[in-house]
Amino acid sequence: MSSEELEKYEAEMELQLYREYRDVIGLFSYVVETERRFYLTNQVDLQSRSTDNGEMYFEVTMEDAWVWDMYRPARFVRNVRVVTFKDVNVEEITKTDFDVPATGSPGPST
Template sequence: MSHLEDLEEYDAELELTLKREYATVFGLFRYCVLTQEATYLCNKLDMKIEHQPSYPLFHLRMEDVWVWDKNRPSRIIPLAEVHTTQDVTIEELKPEHEVLTTLPPEFTPPPED
């Protein structure tokens, strides 16, 4: 087997692991956020839109987040901020009262600027 085939097989295994993990954790989250750069699952979402002359700038702040990234050792993170001028799709998966957090009870996110 060549090195290229080894890399392709390794990449395919990472992708399959990621898809399985996504299916497992999907039900834990309130929102699914899709950007051109990545897919996020999160339980708290704040979006601000800054209107520019030629395009809108989206500021997304997510807490209790799962990130679609096969190269991360841990995909669940406490906080993520995204700034993009590309399309953003937000799906509400369930109402707030049905959400359980993946964060430890003592976690406090840093204040917003």
Template sequence: MDSIDELDLREAEYRIKLYEEYRGAGGVFNYYIETELRAYLANEAVVEPVTSSGGVYFKVTLTDVWIYEAERTNRFVPETIIYSVNDVHVQKLKPEGE
């Protein structure tokens, strides 16, 4: 096995661990949020369309957030604000009162 194969194998293993972490964390959060750049899990999600001279963009405020990003050392953050000119997908994971 050459070094490129070893790197590919290590990266694949890392991505599998990240996916398993995501699957484990999914049951704790209320919302799944997806933007063009990445995915998030959060307990609160507020999407505000904002009109400016350049058009419409979305301001997304998330609280109690898990960020699906391989390069982050700390994927849990208390709050994050995302600005996007593209579609933002928000899915409620749990019914009200659960």
């Protein structure tokens, strides 16, 4: 496989992953970003911990999550536990960002 074919394959996989993300984001309440992965989930627990020598780390547990990873054969995961020494970002998704009008076409009414 040439490098050009590999780049094309990865670009297609990334586009397919983005489309899946766009389709499933409305099912979830939280976005969780760690140093290695990006997750969508409805239940997240973030705990800060410290080691015996005083270093701080984070433990994140999630249930029924979707993981952004184009190399995983299955992106829906029942239980996830992440331990990291890097920052973790947890954001609540605003559902109104994804509301679609029930009837009519978008745009100003006349």
